[in-house]
Each structure stands twice: as structure tokens, then as C-alpha cells.
Amino acid sequence: MDKINVEIVLKQSSAISTKEVIAICRQFLNKNRVKPGTIISAFDKIENLLLHEDVQQIIIDELHNQDEVNLQVDYSKDNVNWHVYKLDLKGPQNDVCEDDTGTEVNLATLWMLPSIDIHNTWENLIYNNNIKENLLNYAYAMMEFSKKGVNQKIISCNKVILLHGPPGTGKTSLCKALAQKLCIRMNDKYKQSILIEINSNSLFSKWFSESGKLVIKMFDKIKEIIEVANTLVCVLIDEIESLAHAREICLSGNEPSDALKVVNTVLTQIDQIKRYPNVIIFTTSNMTNAIDLAFVDRADVKQYIGPPGTRAIFDIYLSCIVELIKTGIIIYNFDSNITDIGSENEEKLLKISKDSESLSGRMLRKLPFLTHALFLNNKNVGLSTFLDGLSKAVKYEKEQRELLKSSN
Numbered sequence: 001m002d003k004i005n006v007e008i009v010l011k012q013s014s015a016i017s018t019k020e021v022i023a024i025c026r027q028f029l030n031k032n033r034v035k036p037g038t039i040i041s042a043f044d045k046i047e048n049l050l051l052h053e054d055v056q057q058i059i060i061d062e063l064h065n066q067d068e069v070n071l072q073v074d075y076s077k078d079n080v081n082w083h084v085y086k087l088d089l090k091g092p093q094n095d096v097c098e099d100d101t102g103t104e105v106n107l108a109t110l111w112m113l114p115s116i117d118i119h120n121t122w123e124n125l126i127y128n129n130n131i132k133e134n135l136l137n138y139a140y141a142m143m144e145f146s147k148k149g150v151n152q153k154i155i156s157c158n159k160v161i162l163l164h165g166p167p168g169t170g171k172t173s174l175c176k177a178l179a180q181k182l183c184i185r186m187n188d189k190y191k192q193s194i195l196i197e198i199n200s201n202s203l204f205s206k207w208f209s210e211s212g213k214l215v216i217k218m219f220d221k222i223k224e225i226i227e228v229a230n231t232l233v234c235v236l237i238d239e240i241e242s243l244a245h246a247r248e249i250c251l252s253g254n255e256p257s258d259a260l261k262v263v264n265t266v267l268t269q270i271d272q273i274k275r276y277p278n279v280i281i282f283t284t285s286n287m288t289n290a291i292d293l294a295f296v297d298r299a300d301v302k303q304y305i306g307p308p309g310t311r312a313i314f315d316i317y318l319s320c321i322v323e324l325i326k327t328g329i330i331i332y333n334f335d336s337n338i339t340d341i342g343s344e345n346e347e348k349l350l351k352i353s354k355d356s357e358s359l360s361g362r363m364l365r366k367l368p369f370l371t372h373a374l375f376l377n378n379k380n381v382g383l384s385t386f387l388d389g390l391s392k393a394v395k396y397e398k399e400q401r402e403l404l405k406s407s408n
Contacts, residue, residue, distance in 0.1 A: 002063065002064075002079075003079050003080065003081050004036055004060065004061055004063060004073055004079060004080055004081070005060075005061040005080075005081045005083060005185065006025070006029070006058065006059070006060050006061070006075070006080055006081070006082055006083070007057075007058070007059040007060075007061075007083045007084075007085070007184060008021055008022070008025055008055060008057075008058055008082065008083065008084045008085075009055065009056045009057040009058070009059070009085065009086070009087060009119075010054060010055060010056060010084065010085065010086045011053070011054055011055065011056045011086075012086060012087075012089070014053070014054040014055070014086070016050070016054045018082075018084045021050075021054060021055065021084060022082045022084065024050050024051060025051070025055070025058060025075075025082075026075045026076055026080075028043075028048060028051060029058070029060070029073075029075040030074065030075050030076060033072060034058075034060060034073075034075075035060070035072070035073070036060050036061060036062050036063045036073060037060065037061070037062040037063070038058075038060045039057065039058070039059050039060070039120070039123060040057065040058040041056070041057050043055065056087075059120075059123065060073075062133075064130050064133055081185075083184050083185065083187055085114055085184060085187060087114055087115065087116040087119055088111070088112040088113065088114065088115045088116065089116050090112060090115075091111075091115070091116070091117055092109045092110065092111055092117065093109070093110045093111075094106050094108075094109055094110075095107045095108040095109070095110055095196075095218075095221060097214070097217055105203070105214060106199050107198070107199055107203060107214065107217065107218040107221070108196050108197060108198050108199055108218060108221075108222075109196075109197045109199065110194060110195065110196050110197075111176075111194070111195040111197075112192065112193070112194060113179060113180050113183040113192075113193035113194065113195055113232075113234070114180050114183055114184055114193070115180065115195070118176050118177060118179075118180045118195075119180075121173055121176060121177040121180070122177035122178075122180065122181050124319065125170050125173060125174055125177060125361075126308065126312050126315045126316050126319070126361070127170075127305070127308065127312055128306075128308060128309045128311070128312050131303065131305070132174070132177075132178075134303075135161065135163075135174070135178055135301070135303060136178060136181055136182065136185070138161065138300070138301045139161065139178060139182050139280055140182065140185065140186075142157055142159045142161075142280055142300065143159070143182070143186065143232075143277075143278075143280060145157045146159060146276075146277040147189070147277045147278075149277075156300075157300055158274050158281075158298050158299070158300050159274050159279065159280045159281060159300065160270070160274065160280075160281045160283065160298050160299045160300055160301075161175075161178075161280070161281070161282050161283065161299065161300065161301045161303070162240065162283045162284070162285065162291075162295075162296070162299040162301065162302045162303070163175060163282070163283070163284045163285075163303050163305050164284070164285040164286075164288045164291070164302065164303070164304055164305070165286070165288075165304050165305040165306050166286065166306065166307065166360065167286050167360070167362075168360030168361065168362035168363060169305045169306060169307060169308075169360055169361055169362075170305065170361050170362065171284040171286075171305050172236075172238050172284055174305065175236050175238075175282040175283075175284060176195060176197075176236065178282065179193075179195045179234035179236070179280075179282065180195070182232070182234065182280070183232055183234070186232060189232075190230055190231060190232040190278065191230040191231065192230070192231050192232070193231065193232040193233075193234070194225060194231060194232070194233050194234070195234045195236060196222055196225070196233065196234070196235050196236065197236040197238065198218065198235065198236065198237045198238075200237065200238060200239055200242045203215065203218060212261055212262040212265045215262055215265050215266055215269065216265065216269070219269040219272070219273065222235060222273060223272075223273060226273060226276045226278060226279050229277075229278060230278075231278060232278055232279075233276075233278055233279040233280075234279075234280055234281075234282060235273070235279065235280070235281045235282070236281075236282045236283070236284075237281070237282070237283045237284075238283075238284050239284060239285060239286065240283040240284065240285050240291060240292075240295060241285045241286070241287045241290040241291050241292070243263055243266060243267075243291075243292045243295055263292070267292075267294055267295065267298070270295075270298065271298070283295075283299070307357070307358055307359065307360055307361070308361055308364070309357070310350070310353045310354050310357060311353075312361075313353040313356050313357065313359075313364060314349060314350060314353040316361060316364050316365065317349055317352065317353060317356075317364065317367075317368075317390070318339060318341070318349070320365060320368040321341065321349075321368070321383070321386070322339060324368060324372075324386070325383075328380060329372065329380055330380070330381065330382070330383055330386050331380055331381065331382050331383075332382065332383045341383060342383075344384070345383055345384060345387060348384070348387045348388075348391075349387060351391075352387065352390055352391050352394060355391070355394050355395075356394050359394075359397065359398075363397065367390060367393045367394060367397065368390065368393075370393045370396070370397070371386065371389040371390045371392070371393040372386075372389075374393065374396065375389035375392045375393055375396075376389045
């Protein structure tokens, strides 16, 4: 059996030791025969006082080997990787500097990881196949190769991941969640972790007037952070095709040499920071045909993130339904398993999922809200009635999209 990862998220007020909380959680999970893929966010005060007072959440990773999915895990054995941590509550911090005109420019946004802003994003992103786990394995392998000093002249590994695909598929969220999960999985190797999201809009709009000065300033600050060896640094560049667009402008614009110089500076800076063993670079693109080929060559992993398939759509809707049941917006009585919605409702939801193909994950998560607002008159209803409304909401959304196309 593969090792399973169990995360214990401590409350901010907790002073319990790592050893003690693992022992308590191990006993609790075995006693309650908790299965992989489970998130526990509440603990009975009478039966589990210490968990109630000290633990905010327990997250048990999924098993991806189909032969092991339904196996009962013995949490007292050595097949468990335990990760104990508290969430950073500060939120995003802007890295601001002044350009030559005295105007403040937001170069990047920084998060200390693991951050409350990104918490549970990983668990709520649902894709076809094992995309998330594969990307995590890629990232972990990249860091291991670099940490152990594998000669890049023999085995090339730039520690650059590119996620590409249409808008609304969660690429940026996945990058952030991947950085957070990597931070948690490597918490025994690094004292702290930081996510740096480069602000492409602010930075690239200054290319012609600043001649690359802002680019160098930004990467100099990143290097200062990377120099701290016990800090894991994840750099996110959203919409990396901005580089390709800049080169097109270079060929047709009035200041080609200046613009080309800045594009080359960005690529050179990426080459410089990837040499550090404690840094990894995540990038996204909505326009695959516009990505600079010089950058594509640098990406070790190029992963397409497309619209979800029927099974993934079903799981997305089910997660939304579970949340609405928990909050009382959907009235539904259940015994032991809140995800058991009955065969008739499952059949309904499967048909709705098939009808929802081609819609983005972002849109799918908006539809339950539209259902409640437009087709249920903001009333709390039973699950079957809600599903009828959801079916109408899917048809409504597709009709609106067709009208939008025709008006264009």
C-alpha cells in the first residue's frame, strides 16, 4: 500500500506538541475507521476534548490506486506521513516600489505558506484523471533532483511547470494550491515557505518607459528571499504569454531594441533563479499559440487543463450540494454518509452533469447560486426540487451564452 498523507491543521491558540497531537489523531482515526479522502472539521467536545480545543481540521489524502481506494487504513503503522501545521492569517502582502517617475508599482504579491487564503483550495479543485497528484509528484521530484545536486548537464530539470488551457479551468488556483501542498509535504525540509505571484500587468506595462529596470528590481527582491536556504520559494507567473505578446510588439513597434532587451531579461532572470535548490516556478497561459517558444523550451512539464468531463462535473456538483445541505439551504435527511444522495437523485445529477459538459469549472460552481436565486425564489427546498432547478439553470446559462455569441 502506498503511504498516505494526513494533515493536522492546528488552531492558532493551540500549544500542543506535534508528537502528542499525532498520537491523539491516530487513535481517533483508527477508532472511527476514517477512510482516505475525508476532511474532518468538527470534533465533539465531550468525546474528543483535546481535538476540539486544539485541532481545526484533519485532512486525509485520497488513495489513487483503485485496488486500495476502499481499504481500511491502519493509522498506527508506518504507512502514514503526518503533517502538523498552523495557517498563516496575514493574507497577501504587496511588494511595491517606485519607478523613475515616482509612481508606485505593485511588482508582486506575497503569501506566507501555508496560508488561510489558499486553505482547502486543493481539495475543492476537481479534475479528470489524477492531474493534481501527478503535478504534485512532478513538483516534488523537481525539488528532490535540485536538492540532491543532480547535474543538469546530464539530466535537464529547470523546475518550471506550465499549465495551459481555456479560461475558467482553475489554472491559477491550481498553481497556488500546488505551492501550498508542496509546502506542507516538505515541511520537514524547510523552515518557512513563500509564494510570490508576479504582477504581470503592472510590470509589463512599464517595459517601454522603464527599459527593464522594474524587471530587474523584482527579480533582485526574489533572489534576496531565495538566498535564505531554509525557505521554500514558489514563484507564480500568470498569463506567461505576455512575454510572447511583447516580442510581437517588438517586431512591429517603435522601440524594438528596448522591448526585446526586457523580454530577454525576464528569461535570463528565470534561468538564474532556477539554479537555486529551494525555488520552483509555476506559470499559466490561456493562449497556447502565443506562448514564447524560448519559454516553452524551459518548461519541464506542460500540462493541459481543460473543461471537466462528466465524472468531474458530477463530483463538483456533489461537493456544492454537500455544502448546501450542511448550511441548511438544501433540506435533506441523511444518516451516516452525507454524500449518499440516493439512486434517483444520483441519476438526475448524472444527467445534469452530461448536459453541463463544455461549461468551465468556474461556471459550474456558480450554477447552484443561480439555481437558488432564479429558479427556487431563494427558498430552502428538498434535494430533488433543487436538482430540477439546477437542470433549468444549466439550460438558462447555455441559452445566455448563445445569445451573447449572436449579439457579438
